[in-house]
Amino acid sequence: MSSASTWLDLPDDHPFGLANLPYGVFSTNGTAPRVGVRIGDWVLDAGAVAQIGKDAVGVGDGPDLAVAWANPSLNPFLELGHQAWTIARDWLTEVFSEAVHEEAVRPHLIPLGEVTMHLPIAVADYVDFYASEHHATNVGKIFRPNSEPLTPNWKHLPIGYHGRSGTVVVSGTDVVRPSGQRKAPADPAPTFGPSRKLDIEAELGFVVGGSTTLGASVDVSLAAEQHLFGVVLLNDWSARDIQAWEYVPLGPFLGKSFGTSISAWVTPMAALEAARSALPTQDPLPLPYLRGAADAVFGLDIHVEVEWNGTVVSRPEYRDMYWAPAQMLAHLTVNGASIRSGDLFGSGTISGAARDSRGSFLELSWNGTEPVTMTDGSERSFLEDGDTVVLRAWAPGPAGSRIGLGEVGGRILPAR
Amino acid sequence: MSSASTWLDLPDDHPFGLANLPYGVFSTNGTAPRVGVRIGDWVLDAGAVAQIGKDAVGVGDGPDLAVAWANPSLNPFLELGHQAWTIARDWLTEVFSEAVHEEAVRPHLIPLGEVTMHLPIAVADYVDFYASEHHATNVGKIFRPNSEPLTPNWKHLPIGYHGRSGTVVVSGTDVVRPSGQRKAPADPAPTFGPSRKLDIEAELGFVVGGSTTLGASVDVSLAAEQHLFGVVLLNDWSARDIQAWEYVPLGPFLGKSFGTSISAWVTPMAALEAARSALPTQDPLPLPYLRGAADAVFGLDIHVEVEWNGTVVSRPEYRDMYWAPAQMLAHLTVNGASIRSGDLFGSGTISGAARDSRGSFLELSWNGTEPVTMTDGSERSFLEDGDTVVLRAWAPGPAGSRIGLGEVGGRILPAR
Incomplete structure (x- = not known):
């Protein structure tokens, strides 16, 4: 990649400089x-x-x-x-x-x-992973308080599930508060109504290019080079009360399918070469199909910022993620599932160990028990009507420069 | 619909007569x-x-x-x-x-x-439901022997999840045995290799037409008339060992995503008017958004036949299904999720109370403990390489005629 300057009148530290080009x-x-x-x-x-x-x-x-x-x-x-x-x-x-x-x-x-x-891509299949150990642990503690927070499979494979590709929307699209069934453990029966626990999940989304045929798998060492085109910021809006009631045994469905927002700009993987980072130690060692050289199986040093009604409430770090994007794609196809150009997979919520690096309000407010204090002194646990959330991110570029990712924002409209 | 005869030389009892027209x-x-x-x-x-x-x-x-x-x-x-x-x-x-x-x-x-x-449709989003009480009960007993077989939510909502639309294939497509991680409870760690518990699920698939906008819901009383175009036979090939290890907490993923076969022919709902049947009693009464008049919320009297290497091993009856297609579509959209023409949703495995009406080999062989006896005297529990499975079905048509559904067949190729 050239480090030449441009004939455009552009400050050297512009986050959308010549080394970015989303x-x-x-x-x-x-x-x-x-x-x-x-x-x-x-x-x-x-x-x-x-x-x-x-x-x-x-x-x-x-x-x-x-x-x-x-x-x-x-x-x-x-x-x-x-x-x-x-x-x-x-x-x-x-x-x-x-x-x-x-x-x-x-x-x-x-x-x-x-x-x-x-919307930058016609989304073919959309898969959402669950690749943050901190997020999975936090959610396990909140949703399954009487079990080990991490399920026994978690460190052996990148857990994922298919989401609804038809409701992926571009940044700036309003999100109508979803209605559905919810039932607190103490309730005798479920009730119907607008979600009371509307949440976000701050994620990276990976845009896949290059189709494969059914029955073939993508090798973990070739996945990033050949099939990862670029990244978007992704907000996996989540209705926690709907999700909690519906998700056993077949996983999240209506708690997620009402909308997933992605940034308008797709940052090429080629712009993120300086941002490649080592993965956290993977122990136990994954099975061979998930292992590869460090130049093929890497993390990303991307700094994310979650802004809620103008207050930055969290700064998740993507380098904390346990599973590599290449491992997710290799796993997704190891059973012979084919991929198509326009496939999108999310990383899952990016959360770190510290409270102010948690990528969902479920975690930040610990399911509403520890509200978040906003700049104006008010407190919030989940999204209220009219709230806006904007995710922003940047990564190190060549020679000390910054690569800005496109932001993803959305506003909550009242339930219909 | 006309009951007139045709100028074609066609026996009156032909299953693809003038009243069918898929x-x-x-x-x-x-x-x-x-x-x-x-x-x-x-x-x-x-x-x-x-x-x-x-x-x-x-x-x-x-x-x-x-x-x-x-x-x-x-x-x-x-x-x-x-x-x-x-x-x-x-x-x-x-x-x-x-x-x-x-x-x-x-x-x-x-x-x-x-x-x-x-493939008759470009599959937009693919959702698979779980609408047979007998199937859900059987699977619960097999997969979760220490819990109530039906989860507490099962009779309150049609449980479903998103599947992989890019791996839906037309009848006649070979299916490569998937490889993946599997771990029996007694194993110390997961191993990787070809699935040893490759299975089928005999289902109906519903083809959706007419797009809606994000934030709107499809009324249960209008769902069938306005948005259910027709049905296919659907085989949701399933790798039970891969599924059992991966599915907690986010649901089935690689155990299903390697291939889903549908019939080449889509039978219009208009050809199935004589096949409409009453639902089993729904107790407890579903929430209002799932209730509707009998002419909008109905079951289907469709007779399915599962042929395994030439032996008919099961005859599931679709009229046994607990949830109506209209209820599934209303539920799928009640959170404001939009639909697109080309969306496909499966009913989930069609199983009845009797052993010979079970729509999966997991149930027929009770997870391998009660093998199925074939016509030639051999026994089988799960699919072996080279096996073929064909699903066929028919429904009553007008004036005593039969409406044939298109068959869906496939053969298992060895793992790569």
């Missing part, structure tokens, strides 16, 4: 949604610029990025595969760093304030 | 997959015939079936909505019953043996 899907007034690349506080109409090159010199043997980027989702670009992703990133870096391109490119840079951002 | 997606040598309608042992190239009418008289105010049926999945037709489904069915009935159409239609009837059938 992808999204945007539109401007009356135009069709298409792929954009963020640099600074502009969005590049990437397909339009690729078309200029194609008109001048043709596509040659390379991927046809102009065609791929003309689509209303990243999926066709994802399907081109990891070599095309590298070619595209190298090309974008050249376009932004060599002054000769400025005249052609500048007309296709649109100020962020003038675009509407859309 | 939809699928077919191709012939070198042609693009497109929507077909089965009658007798022919497939009608439905879009081609609709195009004849369009060329002659135009589309008018009605749905453009020629365009919808030119697609490689039923999804665009499903998205046209329930009024279009009725118009299409009335038109097909007229086409096959009035002799004046024979000359134009006959060239577009292709013998079944000359077509390749494809």
Whole structure:
């Protein structure tokens, strides 16, 4: 990756500098949604610029990025595969760093304030993992106080389950408070109504590219290089009262399926090379299909911030996560399950050991028994109507720079 | 619905007669997959015939079936909505019953043996329910011998979970034996290898049409009429050893996600009007959002047959199911989750009280302790490499006729 500077007027410490270049899907007034690349506080109409090159010199043997980027989702670009992703990133870096391109490119840079951002991928299958030991332990203590908090399988495999891909929404989408059945242990029967324990889960989401065929598995040592395209910030909105009543024995369903928000920007894995971190010690040693070299099976040093109605209530650290993204993808496919471009998997809530690094309000307020104090002195345990939550994150980039992740925000509307 | 006869040479008792008319997606040598309608042992190239009418008289105010049926999945037709489904069915009935159409239609009837059938829908979200009281009780006794077999929530809500939509395959697709982690209670640690308890689940799958918006719910009294397009036979292949080790606390994942087979033919709900049946008594009375009139909240009198290597080992009856399809869809959306055309939900294993009406081998062999005797005298508990399973079903049609459902079959290939 080039560490060259750009002809754009951009401070060196801008979190969306030349070393970042996340992808999204945007539109401007009356135009069709298409792929954009963020640099600074502009969005590049990437397909339009690729078309200029194609008109001048043709596509040659390379991927046809102009065609791929003309689509209303990243999926066709994802399907081109990891070599095309590298070619595209190298090309974008050249376009932004060599002054000769400025005249052609500048007309296709649109100020962020003038675009509407859309869901960046057509979500194929959505899986949510449970990869934080601290989160799983906290939830176990709260939901199953009479059992060992970690289930016996937890350190042997990355536990996950399928979520609803049709209700994944882009940052900024309002979330209607869900209604459903809930039953406290002391209640004689369940009642129906709006959730009283509406919560968030601060997660990373991994965007998968490159399809496989049914019956094949993705090798843990190749998973990140070949199939992890990039990351989004993900808020797995959760109705804890609905979840607690429904989840035995087949897992979470309506407590989660009413909405999952992701950031509009997908940060390429290639922008996170400086953020790779060692995993916590895995003891017991995982089975061989989950083991791989450190350059293939790594964590990520990403710093997350949870803002609730303007107060930063938590700062989870992704490097605390027990299972690597590559291990999650290898596990997901070890039974022969195929993957598709546009698959999305969440890490599970990012929680650390300290209270102020917990990634859900269930944990922060210990199921409502230890309310969170906001900047204005008020207290809160779960989400109230009108509340807003914004997740932000950054990672170390090359040479001391910062790689900003796209934020993911949402506001709670009253139950209908 | 017309009870008229057809100009085709078709016995009155043919299970794919004029009162059936299921939809699928077919191709012939070198042609693009497109929507077909089965009658007798022919497939009608439905879009081609609709195009004849369009060329002659135009589309008018009605749905453009020629365009919808030119697609490689039923999804665009499903998205046209329930009024279009009725118009299409009335038109097909007229086409096959009035002799004046024979000359134009006959060239577009292709013998079944000359077509390749494809997955009929592009599966959006796939949910699997657990709606048989007998099945849930049996599984509870086997998997959780020290607890009440039915969990406390079971009679209050139709329990369900999301499955992997990308691994839903059409009847006839081979299934590779999955590998994964499994750990018997006495084992000190999990081991990795091919599943030793590979199983089936005989289910109905319900194909959903007509999208809704996030935050809205589908009323239980409107669910069947407006959003249930039709049914498929569904085999939810299950690796019981993998499932038993992984499923606490977030539910089944790799034990199911390696493949789910559905029949190539989707039987319209409109063909199953004579098969509507009363539900078993629901006690306790469900919460109001799950209650509705009998003409909206009904069971189905569908007779299923499980054939294992040529021996019919079970005959589950769908009318034994506790929860109605309309209740499942109302529950799935009561939290505001949206639906999309192409959504698919399974009923869960269809099991009755008698041993020979159990819809899984886990139950039939009581987890391997009571093997099943095949016609040739051999015994089997779970699937062996090379085994084939075919599910078949029929329902009562009008005037004593039978409505055949499309079969779903598959063969087990050795682990890779």
